[in-house]
């Protein structure tokens with residue numbers, strides 16, 4: 001079941017990634033999903049460090065599962081119990097791990113621009129596990145993989161991304177890759193969650209129009225921003241922008257619901273819809289493992 005892979009190393013973002021390269025990663029993920037062995041030690045003897053300077057459940061653990069399934073040695077760095085608490089910089093932290101002999105680093109950070117700098121200055125491949133509101137490339141790849149599994153092809157699909165577009169790295173990575181693969185992307189968001197710099201790439205539509213898309217992708221309401229006045233209340237947000245049971249009833253029969261999670265049940269999506277028949281939310285999480293296996297393998301075996 002050999003699938004050709006393109007020569008490449010780290011993964012900082014999907015903006016500018018070619019259709020061929022995106023498809024090569026998705027094809028390799030399909031290979032790993034079909035692999036009957038839980039562990040296939042192609043990365044035996046390689047050390048991968050997961051360096052999360054921001055909290056995570058799905059991304060961190062699915063990278064760890066993916067690395068272990070490939071037979072890599074895994075180091076998990078937790079900022080909260082590290083010398084970051086003494087003021088050590090992100091660069092010095094990553095450089096420290098590199099000096100100890102890691103072969104690749106998976107990094108999540110809040111700051112924008114730092115990931116590109118790390119990729120330039122650190123010699124081992126760096127994989128972006130989410131940086132600020134810039135990119136979350138492996139999330140978008142697993143989203144694409146989920147859509148392709150469902151519909152056979154991405155080209156021609158309409159994908160509505162609903163929620164806090166302004167602060168969403170998931171929206172951005174999906175936008176770049178979906179457009180490259182021939183999907184039509186539309187956004188739906190309150191005025192104060194628009195990203196003006198993206199308006200040339202995806203139109204804003206009403207919630208009633210958005211729920212008619214082939215893929216209805218809900219974004220997490222960042223309730224921690226509630227205090228800053230970004231949303232009036234959780235109830236108000238649900239009423240105007242939430243995927244309620246009533247709104248879901250207007251979806252096309254073939255359409256699916258997606259959400260990168262974590263989920264605020266009863267805010268951006270009704271509790272009853274999270275695990276309903278058309279929801280692919282937990283399938284997305286499952287697909288994250290083979291997709292990240294493909295990304296790590298690409299970084300370590302094709303450099």
Ligand code: CP
Nearest residue numbers: 056057058059260261
């Ligand atoms: N979807 C996602 O990135 O989830 P985590 O923040 O839990 O990694």
